[in-house]
Amino acid sequence: MKQFSAEEKGFHGTIKAVVEIDEAKGQINKVWAENVTPNTIGAAGIATWLEKANQTKSVEIDAVSGASISTGALRKAAITAANQSKVLSIKENVDIVSGASQSGSNTVKAGIPEPANYPLLKDEITEYDVDTYENEFDVIVVGAGGAGLAAAATAAENHASVMVIEKQGIAGGTTNYSGGVIQAAGTNLQKETTQFQNDTPENHEREYMKAGEGRVYQDLVHDFTQNSPKNIAWLAKMGIKWTNVYGHTEIPYAKDYFADRIHVYENGGASGNGIILTQHLLNYSLDLGAKITYNTAVVGLITNNTNNQR
Numbered sequence: 355m356k357q358f359s360a361e362e363k364g365f366h367g368t369i370k371a372v373v374e375i376d377e378a379k380g381q382i383n384k385v386w387a388e389n390v391t392p393n394t395i396g397a398a399g400i401a402t403w404l405e406k407a408n409q410t411k412s413v414e415i416d417a418v419s420g421a422s423i424s425t426g427a428l429r430k431a432a433i434t435a436a437n438q439s440k441v442l443s444i445k446e447n448v449d450i451v452s453g454a455s456q457s458g459s460n461t462v463k464a465g466i467p468e469p470a471n472y473p474l475l476k477d478e479i480t481e482y483d484v485d486t487y488e489n490e491f492d493v494i495v496v497g498a499g500g501a502g503l504a505a506a507a508t509a510a511e512n513h514a515s516v517m518v519i520e521k522q523g524i525a526g527g528t529t530n531y532s533g534g535v536i537q538a539a540g541t542n543l544q545k546e547t548t549q550f551q552n553d554t555p556e557n558h559e560r561e562y563m564k565a566g567e568g569r570v571y572q573d574l575v576h577d578f579t580q581n582s583p584k585n586i587a588w589l590a591k592m593g594i595k596w597t598n599v600y601g602h603t604e605i606p607y608a609k610d611y612f613a614d615r616i617h618v619y620e621n622g623g624a625s626g627n628g629i630i631l632t633q634h635l636l637n638y639s640l641d642l643g644a645k646i647t648y649n650t651a652v653v654g655l656i657t658n659n660t661n662n663q664r
């Protein structure tokens with residue numbers, strides 16, 4: 355076995371790919387990455403990429419959508435490393451625009467692959483239009499962002515069989531790019547770390563309603579403010595370590611209801627730290643038996659509308 359390595363710049367810094375090759379057999383034995391910044395979208399994508407590379411003993415694995423900068427860099431570095439061995443000659447086939455592999459693209463315009471798009475189907479599809487269902491689940495969640503993963507976790511906790519369908523190659527969606535901070539009123543942490551000892555979800559709701567100037571949906575605000583403390587505790591159960599609470603700038607016409615309510619967890623608070631939340635939600639859901647399918651866009655719903663029976 356011989357090891358070869360090469361480096362490429364990923365989203366958070368330079369990633370090193372190490373490829374172990376069995377030169378006698380002329381094949382890749384193992385691939386791994388070094389200098390990966392933990393708790394980042396890139397790290398989640400790299401874990402996915404390496405799993406596929408090691409399963410297939412190949413470095414010609416497509417970059418992972420949703421984490422294509424870092425996994426594209428790893429792919430490039432791994433191919434460069436593998437080609438240092440005289441027994442392999444792998445062609446680098448990467449889209450210079452997106453950093454992702456060109457394989458799988460449908461159309462090419464002026465030499466550039468067009469991004470895949472998944473418009474929703476306009477026609478209604480009924481169960482009479484499809485022959486068979488391959489699988490059946492109690493709950494199907496469309497999209498593995500914060501909202502979808504929370505729904506999946508709740509359904510799985512309640513013993514439903516759950517399938518999450520995600521169009522990207524990793525879970526997390528926009529939530530991965532967020533700071534992951536969550537506002538809540540009346541928690542123990544708020545009492546321990548701020549001067550706001552008597553804050554309540556009702557106060558929190560009043561602040562949002564005032565600040566929203568009549569343009570926010572009260573049922574949603576009510577639901578959010580009432581359940582936020584429970585959600586903080588629920589996420590703690592999954593391993594999120596809440597560390598401190600701070601406040602936003604006071605809004606002059608809502609200041610009667612102001613309090614420090616922004617809850618931050620360990621390693622959270624900066625853009626991109628939301629990945630910590632989504633990974634906890636994902637792993638918790640998977641541990642409870644939920645399933646997830648990646649790289650699959652939902653384009654319509656199959657209904658049992660009997661009017662459309664053929």
Ligand SMILES: Cc1cc2nc3c(=O)[nH]c(=O)nc-3n(C[C@H](O)[C@H](O)[C@H](O)COP(=O)(O)OP(=O)(O)OC[C@H]3O[C@@H](n4cnc5c(N)ncnc54)[C@H](O)[C@@H]3O)c2cc1C
Binds near residue numbers: 625650
């Ligand atoms: C930079 C930034 C910082 C932020 N910081 C905070 C913060 O600290 N605290 C806070 O509370 N909010 C914050 N927000 C707002 C917060 O991130 C969003 O409101 C929240 O992430 C939305 O979650 P979601 O689950 O609705 O959507 P997403 O997280 O975007 O999830 C939607 C998912 O659905 C998938 N999807 C879409 N269509 C399909 C389809 N047809 N088939 C299959 N899958 C599909 C997407 O790929 C995606 O994974 C921030 C936002 C940004 C951009």
